[in-house]
Amino acid sequence: xxxxxxxxxxxxxxxxxxxxxxxxxxxxxxxxxxxxxxxxxxxxxxxxxxxxxxxxxxxxxxxxxxxxxxxxxxxxxxxxxxxxxxxxxxxxxxxxxxxxxxxxxxxxxxxxxxxxxxxxxxxxxxxxxxxxxxxxxxxxxxxxxxxxxxxxxxxxxxxxxxxxxxxxxxxxxxxxxxxxxxxxxxxxxxxxxxxxxxxxxxxxxxxxxxxxxxxxxxxxxxxxxxxxxxxxxxxxxxxxxxxxxxxxxxxxxxxxxxxxxxxxxxxxxxxxxxxxxxxxxxxxxxxxxxxxxxxxxxxxxxxxxxxxxxxxxxxxxxxxxxxxxxxxxxxxxxxxxxxxxxxxxxxxxxxxxxxxxxxxxxxxxxxxxxxxxxxxxxxxxxxxxxxxxxxxxxxxxxxxxxxxxxxxxxxxxxxxxxxxxxxxxxxxxxxxxxxxxxxx
Amino acid sequence: xxxxxxxxxxxxxxxxxxxxxxxxxxxxxxxxxxxxxxxxxxxxxxxxxxxxxxxxxxxxxxxxxxxxxxxxxxxxxxxxxxxxxxxxxxxxxxxxxxxxxxxxxxxxxxxxxxxxxxxxxxxxxxxxxxxxxxxxxxxxxxxxxxxxxxxxxxxxxxx
Numbered sequence: 382x383x384x385x386x387x388x389x390x391x392x393x394x395x396x397x398x399x400x401x402x403x404x405x406x407x408x409x410x411x412x413x414x415x416x417x418x419x420x421x422x423x424x425x426x427x428x429x430x431x432x433x434x435x436x437x438x439x440x441x442x443x444x445x446x447x448x449x450x451x452x453x454x455x456x457x458x459x460x461x462x463x464x465x466x467x468x469x470x471x472x473x474x475x476x477x478x479x480x481x482x483x484x485x486x487x488x489x490x491x492x493x494x495x496x497x498x499x500x501x502x503x504x505x506x507x508x509x510x511x512x513x514x515x516x517x518x519x520x521x522x523x524x525x526x527x528x529x530x531x532x533x534x535x536x537x538x539x540x541x542x543x544x545x546x547x548x549x550x551x552x553x554x555x556x557x558x559x560x561x562x563x564x565x566x567x568x569x570x571x572x573x574x575x576x577x578x579x580x581x582x583x584x585x586x587x588x589x590x591x592x593x594x595x596x597x598x599x600x601x602x603x604x605x606x607x608x609x610x611x612x613x614x615x616x617x618x619x620x621x622x623x624x625x626x627x628x629x630x631x632x633x634x635x636x637x638x639x640x641x642x643x644x645x646x647x648x649x650x651x652x653x654x655x656x657x658x659x660x661x662x663x664x665x666x667x668x669x670x671x672x673x674x675x676x677x678x679x680x681x682x683x684x685x686x687x688x689x690x691x692x693x694x695x696x697x698x699x700x701x702x703x704x705x706x707x708x709x710x711x712x713x714x715x716x717x718x719x720x721x722x723x724x725x726x727x728x729x730x731x732x733x734x735x736x737x738x739x740x741x742x743x744x745x746x747x748x749x750x751x752x753x754x755x756x757x758x759x760x761x762x763x764x765x766x767x768x769x770x771x772x773x774x775x776x777x778x779x780x781x782x783x784x785x786x787x788x789x790x791x792x793x794x795x796x797x798x799x800x801x802x803x804x805x806x807x808x809x810x811x812x813x814x815x816x817x818x819x820x821x
Numbered sequence: 822x823x824x825x826x827x828x829x830x831x832x833x834x835x836x837x838x839x840x841x842x843x844x845x846x847x848x849x850x851x852x853x854x855x856x857x858x859x860x861x862x863x864x865x866x867x868x869x870x871x872x873x874x875x876x877x878x879x880x881x882x883x884x885x886x887x888x889x890x891x892x893x894x895x896x897x898x899x900x901x902x903x904x905x906x907x908x909x910x911x912x913x914x915x916x917x918x919x920x921x922x923x924x925x926x927x928x929x930x931x932x933x934x935x936x937x938x939x940x941x942x943x944x945x946x947x948x949x950x951x952x953x954x955x956x957x958x959x960x961x962x963x964x965x966x967x968x969x970x971x972x973x974x975x976x977x978x979x980x
Contacts, residue, residue: 477970574873575863578972604896608889612882626882722972727874739871747883752861752876754890757898757975764936765897 387413391815395808398784398801399777402770404811405584411445411718418699418814419444422650423528423537423550425701425712426451426461428726430534430571436481436496440464440474443538445715448472449526451536452481454496461529461538462498467521485523498523533562534569535701553793554652557695561705563687566674566732570708573729574742578722579751579760585699585713585721586807587763592694592702593655593803595640596782598633601762605754606634624666625740629747632661633755643693643798647787649820651698651810653803660693662706670734678732696803698810708741711749719767725749780804830925830950831912833957838907838929841979846888849979854951854958855881859979861964876969876976891978903978904934909946922949922960929964931980942980943967 387409394401394410404410426449427439438452448464450473464472466487473485473494484501485494493501500521503509509516529538530547535558537547544550551558562570581588591597599606609630643660647653656662667688675684695703702711712724727741748755770778783800796802813820828836833852840849853859861876870878879887890896911928918924924947931942949961964980 575867576970577863577874577876578970580972580974582974601897604893604899605886605890607895608893609886611889612885626886630886725874735872742871742874745874746876746878750874750876751973752976754887754896757977758896760975761898761900 384409395812397805398781399779400808401776402778403776405586405767405770405778406718408718411584411715413815415444415446415715418811419540419715421539421541421544421814422699423530423539423544423547423697424699425697425710426529426536426538428534428570428572428728429459429531429536431478432459434480437478438474438481439478440476442714443526443540445717447540449538450474451538452496458497459529459531459536460497461526461536462523463526465523466492467494467500467523468492468503473523494523498525533558534571550650551697552648552650552652553646554648554654554695554697556690557654557692557703557705560687560690560692561703561708561728563679564675564705564708565730566671566678567730568678569731570728571731572726573738574727574745577725577745577750579725579749579756581721581723581760581763583719583721583760583763583767585715587766588711588713588721588723588759589696589699589702590804590807591759591763592696593645593653595643595645595655595799596637597762598635598640598661599637601758602633602755604758606631608754610634625743626747628665629744630755632664635661637799640798643691645796645798645800645802647794647796647802647806648792649810650813651807652696653698653806654692654695655798655803656691656693658689658691660691660706662693662704663691665706668734668736671730671737674732674734696807698807704744707744708737709745709749723749780808828956830914830923830957833950834909834912834925834927834946834948837959838909842905842907844891844903844905844978846884846891846979850881850884850888852957852959853881853884853962854960857881857959857961859884859962859964861966861969861980863969865965865969867969876966876973877964877979887979898975898977901936902934905978905980906932915947918949918960922951924949929980933978935975935977940974944969 394404424443426441431439432451432453435453435455438450440450443449449461450464451461454460466473468490471487471489473487491504495501526538527540527542532547562568609627613627643656645653645655692705700713708728708730710726714722725745727745729738747753750756780801783797787794787796787802812818837852859879860870863874863876867873908930909927913926915924915926927946929944929946933940944966947963948959950957951960
């Protein structure tokens with residue numbers, strides 16, 4: 382990598398209302414993003430409910446290549462460790478999830494480690510006597526991440542010890558975790574129904590810049606909306622089964638005015654959500670049995686307050702997106718400058734009837750599956766971006782919409798729902814991480 | 822409709838595969854019963870399509886929407902042609918369902934050409950077939966990939 386040259390150009394790549402195409406194309410910039418954004422920010426690892434019992438683990442990469450594991454200790458605490466043996470460096474576990482049998486055991490020379498990563502035993506240990514090797518040196522443990530913490534079960538980790546604590550970093554966007562969990566009559570959610578993995582052959586930033594791009598659904602998703610309308614119009618109006626599919630698909634054709642009204646709210650570190658007062662999820666029917674469980678737990682007024690927090694998509698920049706009203710999340714796992722994987726996880730609201738999880742899964746299938754009629758059209762336009770930006774006819778991608786009309790409040794910035802505020806919020810964080818500019 | 826000679830299970834499966842090879846969803850949907858379903862699980866031995874995520878679990882409603890979307894001029898992902906070749910083998914009958922449908926298992930290899938790339942899908946099919954006066958109808962088709970948990974690129978047509 383020609384670091385000095387890249388370094389000198391970084392400052393020129395992102396302006397207030399446009400970004401240079403190289404941020405999507407240049408492998409050296411991708412490497413720097415991995416080091417400075419993904420290597421500093423809090424990255425979503427997983428949810429505590431994925432590892433309910435002592436010894437349960439879940440593995441992932443925290444950036445494009447660094448393997449980590451999240452494990453439940455004997456004391457029931459969560460640990461996030463580098464998935465690398467302290468001896469020769471072998472990856473300790475390869476399964477995406479599992480349960481350790483007694484201790485972590487490296488398959489190469491049989492070093493074993495406790496649940497919390499501490500070295501347990503080395504075979505034929507006498508060979509290390511009087512060699513200067515110190516069995517009790519913490520460098521011989523599976524190394525913990527520089528920081529890890531969780532909020533309402535959502536586990537994050539950071540490769541940097543300089544990143545502010547998780548709650549400070551989440552800022553006002555923390556409300557979305559509260560709302561998601563409060564939608565459970567028991568106040569907690571758990572991962573349920575497995576995961577979908579969707580390979581995207583394009584730059585990782587396209588999906589998070591599209592997340593709250595409310596100028597695209599009526600264009601990109603016009604075909605599925607019209608196809609659904611065309612078929613549903615042939616049916617008996619009270620064919621109940623059709624309603625839920627229609628309820629999910631048709632709002633993708635909502636008007637510009639409707640999206641404008643939903644508003645966008647941005648926070649420090651690149652987080653944002655659209656909606657709040659209203660969103661494309663606002664008119665979902667409430668299942669009577671679920672509603673009753675909510676009223677029993679929270680009372681009428683609080684329940685209505687929970688429903689009324691109607692966000693569409695939330696981004697915790699750069700790795701996690703949340704749909705509170707749907708109870709699913711998407712997790713971005715970068716691979717290369719032109720490749721990333723999206724994971725879609727669904728949640729069960731504890732204390733809610735099974736129908737709520739089934740609706741979440743229906744949504745994930747209809748919208749987020751690689752075999753859906755929505756996700757592939759989004760990916761297609763990202764690919765067109767990746768391919769079109771190879772043209773040198775212009776160096777710039779613009780983000781002017783409603784520039785200068787944002788309302789700066791104490792801890793957040795708000796604007797119209799069709800504003801590019803969400804993208805500008807992300808690039809402010811990009812400059813913070815990449816160039817060291819102040820965030821607050 | 823008189824079919825003479827009567828279509829065998831094998832011939833029926835080959836005809837279904839041909840409709841998919843030709844991307845003729847209009848004819849393909851007619852092979853299903855009104856309450857027929859198409860299921861592509863997202864794990865091995867997935868117990869059911871409702872309480873666990875699937876790549877696809879379509880009833881007639883979604884098949885009808887997909888059929889219209891597939892030929893819609895404004896679906897960005899469908900502006901590139903898709904071409905498939907299905908091979909079906911190891912066809913065996915595995916009994917009947919509780920309501921008398923024949924359960925047919927088979928293995929499939931599908932090569933698909935889409936967006937300048939050739940991809941391979943492999944796995945097993947399970948068809949639940951109803952025998953009617955005019956031939957077989959599919960009550961349920963399950964597509965079990967050998968790698969149901971792998972990250973997939975866009976799958977824009979039924980396998």
